Amino acid sequence: PNLAFYESQGAKGIEELKMTIDHIRYHYPDIFLIADAKRGDIGNTSKHYAKTFFEYFDFDAVTLSPYMGKDVITPFLTYKNKWVILLGLTSNSSADKVQLFENTDGTKLFEHIFKLGLQWGTPENTMFVVGATKPEYLKALRTLAPDSFFLVPGIGAQGGNLNNVIAYGQNNDGGLLINSSRGIIFSDSPGKEASYLQKQIASTVKW
Structure with a gap:
């Protein structure tokens, strides 16, 4: 899912996103879940982004903007069986x-x-x-x-x-x-x- 459409609804949207992910995980565990978030920060901020998407929401992958360099993706790569998707050539x-x-x-x-x-x-x-x-x-x-x-x-x-x-x-x-x-x-x-x-x-x- 594109997270902006949930985030724009505030706490209610985040709750609904979590419910959606949990529903898919329970009923359709083989579906590969991508967070279309396009995050691109570094340091502790990036660590908490990784924790949010891979631990709290349990996404399989997240889209990232590599503009700030390797520091953007390093915290995400510490998670096993998870993926980063770098914006390369967009449409x-x-x-x-x-x-x-x-x-x-x-x-x-x-x-x-x-x-x-x-x-x-x-x-x-x-x-x-x-x-x-x-x-x-x-x-x-x-x-x-x-x-x-x-x-x-x-x-x-x-x-x-x-x-x-x-x-x-x-x-x-x-x-x-x-x-x-x-x-x-x-x-x-x-x-x-x-x-x-x-x-x-x-x-x-x-x-």
Whole structure:
């Protein structure tokens, strides 16, 4: 879940988020739970963020902004069987002004983030956000991080192409967590829309 929609409701929202997570853990224990929180602080603040998401809420993974460096993710990596998901190449339109910025050697900022993330963590505890609206970079990023999982938002409302995402982003283990939020939630029939997308993915993935 996107935590902002719960946090904006104050204490009641936090309580409802906890109830939702506990319900899923009890009834659907195999579901992988991601906190879309996009935190990015350091030191004791980061430690308490990690404690919040991994201990209190018991999420499996959390999205993080790596702008402040390795100190952002270090406290999270001390937890076994938990994941950090670094914002790498996002699907929003204005991201290009930052993430496509080129260094003097021609390396783009998002490529630098991927390289650092691979140094800070491992494919067993670190994933990357790669927007579905940027398929032209997916193939190169898969080459750069062949064993890492990519969380791919942007399918659905943002217009990302599922075929391109799978063609360029899939690895031998699948390697993709494909997300559609608004395209499902705000459809006339969310259950049918989710089922339809699942079938699309299953029929497109190549093993």
